[in-house]
Amino acid sequence: MEYIIEHPDRVWELTRQHIEIVAISVAFAMLIGIPVGIFITRQRWLEAPVIGAAGVLYTVPSLALFAMMIPYTGLGRTTVVIALALYSLLAIVRNTVAGIDGVPPSMVDAARGMGMTGRQRLLMVELPLALPVILAGVRVATVAAVGIATVAAVVGVGGLGRLIFDGMRTLNTDRILAGAIVASVLALTADWGIAWLGNALRRDIGPVRTRR
């Protein structure tokens, strides 16, 4: 704890880097993963190969994935963001598919009966109703990304892992603790924060609630 109190600027700088890396990666993963998930619900045969491939990627240990990418993408943010986005894809694609699958067919039928086009049904009925489930996927992905981003310090992008690795190298318990505590708090905050958002959404647009 002393380290955090004595070097608040340094800790804040690393925390900011950490949040940036995670946010950019998860944003990329959503940008790719949600459309892919929607596409899978339209082209069912794609489900097994896409989820299978994402699952294999998810299995590769982070340090190994970083190490395999470094010869091609170098030391730096590119490597880390690509790797983190790849890890996040599985949860986001999978939950997008599950979320849309979970929309009651009666609602989709009702929308069709009202004369909605396919695009309208997707944007105004299916996606809003699937949102809490998609968000649950984003939550899993974000918490995992906060953890993996600590390992990313070996690629030279800063973040809270820097404190942990420096602390391990110099046997400085204070630094290890500072990095570990702040990273854990960050992960827990992301976990609870997104869960809270999901609950708020569920209350707001819950599938059983009808609005007048």
Add this chain to the structure above:
Amino acid sequence: MRRRAEENPLDFIDYIRDNQDVFLRLLSEHVQLTLLSVLIGIAIALPLAIVASRVEVLARPLTWLAAVGQTIPSLAVLALTLPFLGIGFEPALFALTIRAVLPIFLNAYVGIRSADSAIIDAARGMGTSDAQLLLMVELPLATPVIFAGVQTATVQNIGLATLAAYIGGGGLGDWILQGLAMVDYPVLLAGAVPVAVLAISAEVLLGGLRRIVVPSGLQLNDRRFQTG
């Protein structure tokens, strides 16, 4: 980066071939760390889950603790053993074991608790004792979920064992560390590629084993993400 141009990406295979003895030692350390941590993890997590499923007061704090524990980055868990236990194989094994306990405990607890109450009533009606209920009804029904927890723990710990190199735990992470420090890509890949292969093989093998061991009526769709 200085070596990117003049080197063949497959040079790491030659490096492994030239250093076969070291490779086998690192691989065996890696596998030992993973297997031992998962086995000890099972030995701790299963009884704990059974106790938690029986003693209502303990269930909440234990599952909460396990869930929070899983949120803590694994690198942090590994690093925190260093100041208390020092460096080497045992401290690494300790950190990996903690990490293995969490998913196995959570899965086992959920698995035992989710046994259909009608089935439990039927078993009770047949006059089973508490021990019989646990051993002959609840645990067998929970097997697929417990197995999934073991699978998660194993794959995850193959990855964590890579990081164990940073606290002197050995394993293939040694070569990754060395490759990173010297910017030597063949060495880097000689560590990384086998680790990736090891993790994917474990996932596939355990997945296959799960399909064989678990009766078809109890199969899970996916073990990794709850979608609720």
